[in-house]
Each structure stands twice: as structure tokens, then as C-alpha cells.
Amino acid sequence: MPGNGDEEGVPPQELAAAGDEAPAPPLPAPQWVPIRAHTFVQKWGSASDPAALLCDDGSVYVVKARHNGRPDISRMMIADHVVGRIGQLLGAPVPEVAFVDVPAALVAAQPEIAAFLPGVGHGSKYVPNTTEREQISHVNEPVNRDRFARLAVLFGWAHGADHQFIYEKVAPPRVYSHDHGHFFPGGPGWTGASLAQHNANVDNSIVNGCNLTPAEIAHAIARLNQVDPADLEGVVAGVPGEWDITPDERTAMVGFLTMRRLALIAQYPVVQH
Numbered sequence: 001m002p003g004n005g006d007e008e009g010v011p012p013q014e015l016a017a018a019g020d021e022a023p024a025p026p027l028p029a030p031q032w033v034p035i036r037a038h039t040f041v042q043k044w045g046s047a048s049d050p051a052a053l054l055c056d057d058g059s060v061y062v063v064k065a066r067h068n069g070r071p072d073i074s075r076m077m078i079a080d081h082v083v084g085r086i087g088q089l090l091g092a093p094v095p096e097v098a099f100v101d102v103p104a105a106l107v108a109a110q111p112e113i114a115a116f117l118p119g120v121g122h123g124s125k126y127v128p129n130t131t132e133r134e135q136i137s138h139v140n141e142p143v144n145r146d147r148f149a150r151l152a153v154l155f156g157w158a159h160g161a162d163h164q165f166i167y168e169k170v171a172p173p174r175v176y177s178h179d180h181g182h183f184f185p186g187g188p189g190w191t192g193a194s195l196a197q198h199n200a201n202v203d204n205s206i207v208n209g210c211n212l213t214p215a216e217i218a219h220a221i222a223r224l225n226q227v228d229p230a231d232l233e234g235v236v237a238g239v240p241g242e243w244d245i246t247p248d249e250r251t252a253m254v255g256f257l258t259m260r261r262l263a264l265i266a267q268y269p270v271v272q273h
Contacts, residue, residue, distance in 0.1 A: 032238055034099040034120050037063065043112040047188070048076045048181050051113050052126060055100060061123030063100045064181070065116040066243065072188040074244045076181030077122040079190065083158050083180035084124060085235040086257065089227045090157075090220075092150040093176045096125040099240070120240050127176055130166040136209040137165070138173045147175050148210045149220040155203035157224070157260050158183045163205070184256070192252035198259035201267070214268075221268040224261060232257045 037053035041060055044050050048064045055061055064077045084097030100123035107116050138144050154160065154177070162182035167173040186194035202217055236253045239245050245253075 034101040036101045040110040048073050060126040061100050063121045063123045065121035067115050075188045079183045080181045081122045083183045087154050092154045093147045098123045129169050133164050139210040141172050143172045144175050149216045151177050152202045152206040153220045156200050159185050192249045195252040195256040200260035200263040218268040225265050
């Protein structure tokens with residue numbers, strides 16, 4: 001399985017290098033400018049039907065785009081994008097995410113992505129020179145201790161149900177988590193109602209698999225404590241409306257992330273330095 005795709009495909013090294021009061025008004029959507037894709041690189045035949053595309057910034061992104069008749073893909077795009085953004089706020093080892101503009105001309109010229117609807121899709125920046133998808137490994141590498149601890153917090157925060165880890169092939173073999181389309185309760189079928197699960201615990205499969213100590217988890221929770229709740233509102237506000245997210249779902253998602261963040265913080269003492 002590929003290191004940066006969804007579930008199937010060729011190894012990554014074969015990728016082309018190429019109250020009573022009136023409610024406060026909603027925060028304006030962050031103006032994250034889409035990056036334009038111009039060259040097809042590779043396709044994966046998996047659940048979200050992603051493709052690697054070379055973009056105007058010179059980087060390759062693994063892109064998920066909307067499909068007619070496939071609302072599950074739109075759900076996965078939203079989850080993957082939101083988890084990528086909050087992962088960055090947490091300082092977790094996840095790929096950089098971006099909005100990627102997939103032009104109609106590129107779709108028309110490339111049979112492999114003919115099912116893509118032109119427009120803005122979700123992109124995860126390709127991490128070069130990494131392994132295919134693996135299980136928990138390299139847990140005793142010092143650089144990975146905090147990385148796994150933050151992933152345990154991220155997975156618990158966002159209800160991660162699909163563990164996809166990749167590792168750099170050069171020393172040290174740093175771990176990354178990628179493809180977060182099956183996060184949130186309900187997976188690709190998540191709804192506003194399914195996001196009402198506000199109790200949260202760190203991911204025990206990561207904690208136990210890495211033998212993470214309470215101090216290591218508490219250190220990651222301290223970083224979670226530094227996340228500004230207003231930034232969570234901004235992340236959710238930034239999801240494009242054409243990805244079929246309703247105002248009620250945005251509200252539910254902000255509540256989900258906000259309340260589960262507080263639930264995790266309440267379980268661990270503040271790390272003293």
C-alpha cells in the first residue's frame with residue numbers, strides 16, 4: 001500500500017517527482033487560497049478515489065475531489081481536511097493540507113480522474129521518501145515518542161478509526177499519520193447527530209502499542225491546551241460550502257471538537273517545566 005495515498009496503489013517511491021442574547025455572528029471563513037493543480041501524477045483505486053497532482057507551488061498533493069452520486073467522498077474530504085488542520089494546531093505529524101483547485105481542462109484531459117468534479121478539492125501534501133502504510137513501529141526512536149503521543153491525542157480528539165502510519169526511509173525514521181477520511185463518529189457517514197459524542201479518551205491502541213508514559217501523554221495534552229478554540233471555529237468555517245456541509249453540521253463539528261478538547265484536557269494535569 002502506498003505511503004501517501006488512500007489504501008491501494010504503487011509504492012510512493014514510484015510517484016513522479018513532479019443564552020437569551022442574540023447569537024454572535026459567525027466568524028468569516030479563513031481565506032486559504034487554493035493551489036492550482038496542473039499535472040496528473042498517479043491514481044489510487046481506493047475508497048475516496050484520490051489522485052496525486054502536481055500543483056503550481058511545485059509540490060505534489062494527494063487530492064480528493066467531489067464525485068457525482070458519492071456523498072461519502074465529500075464526507076471524507078471534510079474529515080481529512082479538518083483533521084489535517086487541527087493536527088497542525090496540535091503539532092502532530094500529519095501532512096500539510098491545502099485546498100487544491102482542479103481545473104476542468106485537467107479533468108477532461110486525464111481519463112484517470114474523469115470522475116472528479118472540477119473545482120476545489122482537498123489536498124494532502126505528499127511526503128517523499130516514505131514507506132508504504134505500516135502499523136506502529138520505530139517506537140523507541142527518541143524523535144517518535146512525542147510524535148506518537150500527539151497522534152494518540154489527535155486520534156482520541158477526532159475519533160480516529162483508521163490507523164495509517166508511514167515512516168521516513170532515512171534516519172531517523174520519523175512517523176506520520178495520513179489519510180484521515182474515516183475520522184469522526186460514523187466515518188464517511190458522519191452526521192451532525194453523530195458528532196454529539198463529546199466524551200473523549202486518548203487512543204489506547206497507540207498508547208499501549210508505544211508504551212507511552214503518562215508524562216508523555218500529559219506533554220501532548222499541554223500542547224492541546226494551547227490550541228485556541230477560536231481557531232477551531234476558523235478551521236470549520238473554512239470548509240468550502242460546495243463540499244456539502246450544512247450550517248448545522250458546522251455548528252455540530254465545532255461543538256464536537258471544542259467539547260472533546262476540554263474532555264481530554266480535564267484528564268491530565270498541566271505539565272510543569
